[in-house]
Amino acid sequence: MSVEMELEVKMLEKEILKTERKLVIICERLRFYERAAKGGLKKRIYMCLYNLIPVIMSGFIMFVVGLMIYREWDYFLFHPAFLASEIVAALILVVCNSMLVDFSDKSLLNNIIVRKKEIICLENDLKKIMIRRKFLLEKNMREIQANIDYAYPNFKSKCHDLKILPEFFKEALLGVKPFEIRKNDRNFEKGDFVKLHEFDGTNFTGRFIFGQIMYVTPFSQKNDNVVFSYEQIMVEECYE
Numbered sequence: 001m002s003v004e005m006e007l008e009v010k011m012l013e014k015e016i017l018k019t020e021r022k023l024v025i026i027c028e029r030l031r032f033y034e035r036a037a038k039g040g041l042k043k044r045i046y047m048c049l050y051n052l053i054p055v056i057m058s059g060f061i062m063f064v065v066g067l068m069i070y071r072e073w074d075y076f077l078f079h080p081a082f083l084a085s086e087i088v089a090a091l092i093l094v095v096c097n098s099m100l101v102d103f104s105d106k107s108l109l110n111n112i113i114v115r116k117k118e119i120i121c122l123e124n125d126l127k128k129i130m131i132r133r134k135f136l137l138e139k140n141m142r143e144i145q146a147n148i149d150y151a152y153p154n155f156k157s158k159c160h161d162l163k164i165l166p167e168f169f170k171e172a173l174l175g176v177k178p179f180e181i182r183k184n185d186r187n188f189e190k191g192d193f194v195k196l197h198e199f200d201g202t203n204f205t206g207r208f209i210f211g212q213i214m215y216v217t218p219f220s221q222k223n224d225n226v227v228f229s230y231e232q233i234m235v236e237e238c239y240e
Contacts, residue, residue, distance in 0.1 A: 005136055005139075005140060008136060009133060009136050009137065012129050012132055012133040012136075013133065015129050016126065016129055016130065016133070019122055019125055019126045019129065020126070022122055023119065023122050023123070023126070026115055026118050026119055026122070027119065029111075029115055030112060030115040030116065030119065033111045033112045033115065034112060137206070140236070141236075144234070144236055148210065152193065152212075158189075158191065158192045158193055159192070159193040159194070159195060160186050160188065160192060160193070160194045160195070161194075161195050161197060162180070162182065162194060162195065162196050162197065163196075163197055163199040164180075164196040164197065164198060164199065164209075165198075165199060165200070165201070166198055166199075166200055166205070169196065169198040169207070169209070172196060172209055173209065173235060175232070178229055178230065178231075178232075179227055179228065179229040179230070180194070180196070180227070180228055180230070181221070181225055181226070181227050182225065182226060182228070183223065183224060183225055183226075184218065184224050184225065184226040185224075188213060188216050188226055188228050189213065189216060190213055190214065190215060190216055191212065191213065192212070192213045193210070193211070193212050193213070193233075194209075194210075194211055194212075194213060194230055195208050195209070195210050196208060196209040196211070207235070207236070208235070208236060209232055209234075209235050210232075210233045210234045210235070210236070211230035211231055211232045211233050212230060212231050212233060213228045213229070213230050214228075214229050214230060214231050215228060215229045216228040
């Protein structure tokens with residue numbers, strides 16, 4: 001992989017991580033707004049009850065003041081002016097509360113629409129980035145394959161594709177483990193080529209080691225296993 005292509009791939013991978021983090025945050029906000037919007041009726045009831053508290057308190061204070069002035073609680077409590085003032089105060093608070101709730105509901109709906117549009121835009125951006133990354137990695141793989149075919153004409157007929165776990169791949173990559181113990185169901189021979197694909201148990205990571213077998217022996221092996229050493233030719237990352 002050329003330096004320019006490698007830098008672009010790394011930059012695209014950073015953009016993918018950044019975009020995915022943004023998507024997670026915006027989706028969390030969207031779920032919060034949707035939950036808030038669903039609780040509109042309960043919110044109205046609770047706010048109306050909450051706003052009736054000052055009406056009741058003001059009525060009680062007016063009742064106490066009237067009792068101290070007129071000394072006749074039943075006359076003042078059922079006085080038309082007192083009842084009218086309490087009813088008007090309650091209606092004003094209920095109307096104001098309803099207007100506030102309507103305003104907050106509209107704000108929630110606007111936020112939901114905006115967040116959904118942001119999610120669509122981010123998903124489209126993510127698709128474009130991933131398509132570009134896939135194109136670059138596939139192009140790199142074609143170039144690698146062309147170079148291998150040119151340098152080793154017998155590559156296609158004498159290459160063994162093998163899986164290798166990450167912990168062993170790391171040791172092989174460092175050159176600490178330049179051999180493999182495998183079941184000889186492929187008839188491994190000196191001069192054959194091997195591609196050791198890193199496999200995490202579920203998916204291929206995209207990295208592989210390409211090498212040539214230098215020595216094969218079944219010495220002290222059981223169950224038709226063989227040990228072969230190989231010489232690394234290249235280590236690459238490709239699109240699987």
